[in-house]
Amino acid sequence: MGSSKPTRHKEVERKFDVSESTVPPSFEGLSAVTRVEVSPAESLDAVYYDTAGQDLAAHKITLRRRTGGSDAGWHLKLPAGPDARTEVRLPLGDAEEGPDDSVPAELRDIVAAIVRDRPLAPVARISTTRHIQLLHGADGNALAEFCDDQVTAAAVGGDEQAWREWELELLTPDAEHGLLDRLGNRLLDAGAAPAGSGSKLARVLANGEPGPAKAPVPKDPVHRAVAEQVGELVEWDRAVRADVWDSVHQMRVTTRKLRSLLKESEESFGLTDDSWVLDELRSLAAILGVARDAEVLAERYESALDELPADLVRGPVRERLVEGARKRYAVGHRRSLAAMRTTRYFRLLDALEDLVRAQPAAADQEAAPVTIDAAYKRLRKSAKAARAATEDRDEALHRIRKSAKRLRYTASALGADKVSGAAKEIQTLLGEHQDSHVSRAHLSQQAEAAHAAGEDTFTYGLLYQREHELAEHAREQVEAALAKLDKSVHKL
Template identity: 40%
Template sequence: MGERVAEVERKYEGGAPEVGVEGVAGVAEVRRVEADELDATYYDTAGFALATHRVTLRRRTGGQDAGWHLKLPATRADTRTEVHAPLGRGDDTPPEELRSEVTAILRGRPLGPVVRLRTLRRRTLLLDDAGRTLAEIAHDEVRTELPEDDAAAEPTNRWTPGPSWTETEVELGESGHPDLLDAVEERLLAAGMHRAASPSKLAHALGDRLTPPPRPPAEPATTGLTAVAYLHQQVTALLALDPAVRRAEEDAVHQMRVATRRARSALKSFGRALDREATDPIGQELKWLAAVLGLERDREVLAERLARRLAELDPELVGKPLRRRLRAPDTTGPSPHTALLHELDGARYFALLDALEALVAAPPYLRPAADAPAEDGAAAAVRRDHARLRAAVENALSLPPGEERDIALHDARKDAKRVRYSSEAATPVLGDRATAHTTRMKRVQQLLGEHQDSCIARDALIALRAAALAAGEDPAPYDAMVRRERDLAATVESDLPAAWESADQPL
């Protein structure tokens, strides 16, 4: 993957091209430097998939940072993640290391040049008393060229003039504090400037050809909007986490799996407001994706748990054969991560993302349930899920210890996740009471999760014991670890009645 940096920047329009910023607190020197001529070609799909998701990919020459630049949205205000790659040897094909960052957005669609921007940039540096850059103010005169055939994703050397404009960018330097942006903004606004309407030069150049995706309200007014707002969050999370999963970043697979489960749970919890004929197939595909992500995540969890059991053993029981069996990777096929990437590059995953985006763009509402007031509908969904969990817990506790109870507790764990997620979805309209309910359900889920992890580890140890015994190895350490897992599971079962009594409170 390319070099990644956080870019903190604000864009302005209007006003005078030169604004005095001398005397801004903390700025020791204002230095104007020689102008740069920049030539940038932006790449996108024919339908502007990248720009629609507030992503830009360009190849730029001239200036201080010539190269390929991929800019991705970030959650922090005024911030984007910028990924750099070198220009290469004159090749105008976007590098694979950058394309892989946006695989989930491209979904196999080809990239091509969509806009060319020629910019005359006049820069002003704001320095501290050690000569370090606190911020850079760039006044840009932008000239646009568009493909002559007006078709993206097709190689072209023919361009036709497009709109021209001027804008000012203020970018925070490595030594700058975000408060400096506010201080500079005061000067710019006083000089007649205002925040730019377009989030990027590409969006400005495309104008009304770029249709932004729908944004759900922060405070949904109806049950249907409550459900779709939560679904929208999960779709956004899936797209944002995809590149981190591909880079094998720590916890990325787990977080992506959670977003997948949240989306599937919402389709069930709000099934009375959404057409199940439309959403059930999507739910099945989300179940598939969660399973694909689980192949790697479950292996990680099991390995960590077995390592803890190994550390607890009497050292006299720990020998090389035991360590080898507990740590030996599965070499019978591709690594879990390789297998995961194969699925994430496949048509089935891309089709699921298409379906999810179509769902939040045009939800299959069932009226009048979807039009019910948000507070009433969200509370009803949470209460239904809570009742389902109550029945599952009571059923599990009524069973004697053993395999049947283990299965029932696993089912209760899944129900606990469902009610936790419906509480999360209800939080924007129910406020603190939904937050408190979510916290209670999370505790129950974690307790049941400990039980399930113990059962899985116990089964794995029993299988390892059989293999060790067949090889003539000592089964004693496996017996000790199995007993430990049984004790841990029994402790959960003992603690569960009181934990559930505390959690079983009305919304």
């Protein structure tokens, strides 16, 4: 493709099935609609792409190359809630830029966690003759678009189908609440019915080759939790690629949850401590951690500096701490994306899906059921070691945090909500302690650099003391949180 960047649009619409004889509705009498503009008919031709296993369709995603109409180009449509999708668009390239069936790398990358390195090829062709009415509000702006579509379509290798349908799409994101319902009721009153398929492509594929079978929901709670987290990982992957705020953090959390759950039930999944999947999850979390740690520091320092009186912020402290951390985040984010575009990463996703699909151990070889006992004992052991530690106390407390994290995720999967909540409290306290430990080390380094550059280092000392106080406050609350956890476990 050319140098154009993808654009994103939120699409809120509903589809309706109608017969050939159904008469389009009138929108007169609706207070929100002051004028109806009839546009010239459009002829649209679209080729839809997917993998051989219809991976995009399984995730309710469509990818097409459409010619004709005002928005000709490549369109990638992603679920975004009830009646809503995010449409990512790219204009058509010039003929010399590549063949028509070459999917733009920019769009493929957005769904890379789903399609991985599998080929994308045409799965259907859909031609539409569209009659459009634009519904305008009192301010003269178009509120909604009503489309009366005559459709001819065929899946690759399938028979041609023809039908008529209506589409109703809101054109303003701040449209009056309930407007879509009121407009939709006019269509229903005219004889339409809610569409039986979510999209034209879904209707075509439903009558063509059978789509991908849905994986059964695992009965075992830990397997079910792993399946949910694998799905979350794919969702957060897409957000990280779009650099959505907090997405790196959430993807890292999901990666760690998966590793904790798998480690806590290794036998059931046929894993061992040195299994490749566990090593890869640890490596992925570490790569994401570069960007996440920088993001935490940037937010932490910005908040702390904003709270200080202006006369106590001396020298280019904000540039060194906040802007410097943001630059490191950008570098870490690029490094994360590079890792997420490798065959190694794709094979990890394949392996995780294989674990989800695999059945737990057979009845005659069934592993012992997963409980919270081992995770709880591990946490108590870590707490005992921390109390006895005379050196490396920060590292000892960090081990409690890691044990609390594993207990939290296992307890949550098993429905032990009070235990999970108590473990989360310990994790949060010691997370604050760990963040403060990392921040103090960074402040020391930056203060030395500032001193070498002849800058005032007074503010670095203030921030260091603030971090020390935050760490002490968190540490002082740990024993009470551990006692609360003991109480919740003994009540099981």
